[in-house]
Amino acid sequence: MNELRKAFYVLDMVVLAFFLFAINHSMYFENCVLEAALDLAILLRITVSLLLYKRERLVIFPLVVFTLLFGVAIYADVFHDFIINIARFPEILLGNNATQETMVLERPIAGEMLMKSIIYWVWLIPAAVYAVLYSTKQIKDNGYPWYYIIGGIIFKDRIGKLFLSMSIPLFVALLLGYEMEEYLSFYALISIPLVGYYYWNCHLGRKPHWAEYIALFVGLYVFDKAQYKIDTERIVYLVVSACIIFAVCGWMLYKSRQVVLSVFAFLLTAFLLPTVSLGYNVYQSIEGARSTKYEHIGLSNSKGYMYIRRSIKTNGKEKWYVGVRNRYHTTIPCEYKLVLPTKIFSPFATCIKENRDSVVRSVEYGYVLE
Structure with a gap:
């Protein structure tokens, strides 16, 4: 039962991480007050998830504030552009250009329903979980200081620090990869996963061997070189890169026996962080190698x-x-x-x-x- 509980909160964090990434990718605000209110709501949502995991009694305060703020945002239709843009994202990511050449963009109904489901998950799941915990008398007083309920738990608690260690590298990679500057992207692609790998192992109480860093560097370097290859050659480079990083994270799993963190470390270092650092989807358009930027x-x-x-x-x-x-x-x-x-x-x-x-x-x- 405890493993199912952990799996549920991991799923909740994954959904929340996707939501955060999608918002940064698709939403632009002209009203700074509205943007600040939404940022506060998201900070409270992360805090609520961590406090619910700890079954903390004080979670009721940030939960109420978050539910009201996020409810107002939904009522004001703040997420309209987010739903439309991200609902079409899978077909764009997979290279479905059938509608693009005719300029007739069909409405992605299934994608919109999925995005709305994610929004309502982010909004209502904490209240539902709290209701279950309260009705089964699992809520307790952990003796946390007052600043834990306004976001302090993210920076002080062990689980909060782990969440930051995964979200901050992704955010930094997103910033550095946005401009798609070749050398800056290369620096981000190599350094960010290495730093993340070091911290995740420190979180597990182990010191990685220097050979792990070298192997990880080689895997990331091969990933970078893949963007200059085409067709089958690029696929081979990407597969080799993933296999090297899989071996490194497999060794991390063998030494730590921490399945969830090792799997997330592999997904982040092998796929997500390198791709975001480059600023574009290297798995698509394999018929052409990277060249200079087209600026106009x-x-x-x-x-x-x-x-x-x-x-x-x-x-x-x-x-x-x-x-x-x-x-x-x-x-x-x-x-x-x-x-x-x-x-x-x-x-x-x-x-x-x-x-x-x-x-x-x-x-x-x-x-x-x-």
């Missing part, structure tokens, strides 16, 4: 456009072709000799073929302008 005044930098390129050998000669991708998928395929912006403020590009014929395509959606 008429396009939003938040979508992270960059040139991609591939070489094709014809009659013993190597020819290079370029295209454009954003953070999630290819928008202009690698079949042109040159791709140049048409005008200063225009979100279109002139794509020149090898025979000097040219077409004008949307950089954002990829369709051909007639």
Whole structure:
């Protein structure tokens, strides 16, 4: 029963982590008061989860404040853009471009229902859990100081520190990877998982061997080099990287016997942190290798456009072709000799073929302008 209880709170933290990541990815506020209120509500939500796990009597105070604040946000339809943007995110992430070329965006009903379910989970689950604990007389007084109920438990409690040790690296990686600067991304990709791995092991009371750091460095380095490969070669690099990191985290599991933390360490160091550090989905658009950034005044930098390129050998000669991708998928395929912006403020590009014929395509959606 205790293991099921732990699993439930881990699931709750995973849902909350996804919610936080999605909000930072999709929501923009013009009203600083509204943004501050939502940030306070999220801080209280994390506090409530930790206090509920401890079955602390004082949880009722942050729980009431959070429920009211978050309820007002839902009533004010603050999450409208969040629901629409993130509901479409899976099909964008998987490269489903069927609707993008026609510019007819079908409403993702299933995705919207999932996002609404997550929002209501974040809002109502704490109250439901408290009701169960209170009715079964499991609420107790742990003697926590007053500042624990306003977020202090996150920074003082062992579990709160563990949550921070996983969320802060992800947040830093998100900041450093946002601009998609090549060398800054490389630094973040290597250093952040290494620091995280060190802290997670310290949390378990073990000191990693220097060989673990070297192996982890090699795995992350291979991941970085994968973005400059194409097709099967990139897949091989990514698989090799994941296998090396899996071996390191497997050794961590063998030494610590902590399954949950070891699994999270593997998922973070092998997939999430490196991908966020790069600023784009390296598992998508494998037909083109990373090249320089595509910077243009008429396009939003938040979508992270960059040139991609591939070489094709014809009659013993190597020819290079370029295209454009954003953070999630290819928008202009690698079949042109040159791709140049048409005008200063225009979100279109002139794509020149090898025979000097040219077409004008949307950089954002990829369709051909007639």
